[in-house]
Amino acid sequence: MTTQPQAAKSMADDNGSGDDTATAKRTKKTVSKRTFIMKDLSEAENIEGADGARYALIVDEKNSLPFDYIFGQNPAFDRMCAIFGFHTKVGNVANTVLNDKDEPGTPADAGDAITAWKTGACAADPVWAERAAGGPGIKVDRDVLADSIVAAATALGKTNLMDRAAVRARLDSDAAFFKGIRQVPEVANEYTTRIGKPAKSLDDFLS
DSSP: OBOOOOGGGEEEEEEEEOOOSTTOOOEEEEEEEEEEEOTTSOBOSSGGGOSEEEEEEEOSSSOEEEEEEETTSOHHHHHHHHHHHHHHHHHHHHHHHHTOSSSOOOHHHHHHHHHHHHHHHTSSSOOOOSOOOSSTTOOOOHHHHHHHHHHHHHHHTOGGGOOHHHHHHHHHHOHHHHHHHTTSHHHHHHHHHHTTOOOOOHHHHHO
């Protein structure tokens, strides 16, 4: 049994389960944790720098059953995981665009999002951003946007926008802030760079 990894470095699986209370209200129960790990089995900061992965089944609030794998040990297994992961990831990126509840995108929009993700993930300094901004149905990755705002604010000395957790929460709670902050050039440039699509300069267009 192991204690649960920190949420900041992992992704949770949620599974709806019935509530036995009198109201019969349905709740979501977290049944597992997905964590990025290093060769020594310590947690990695992000997927870009990880050596492997941990899938942990949650037993209770303090314990879990972990299943670890460090890539590079079994070429055949690595290849099968990569093929499955590629299909899953590309499908997630496409479905995020095509099934957007407010503004569903076209197959062309989904194709642009897949290309943007693949470009960023294959870069020399890879970024595993799930969504790209730019067109109808193409969603903004709010986690990357929050990081971009903090980075831009730090560079400009704007201390009121350096609390990453507060900025991330405000992106969800304040629609005007979410829409407006994306138009700030420093933030926009930082965001597009992080998702693997650096903003073009005027010289790029005039050359």
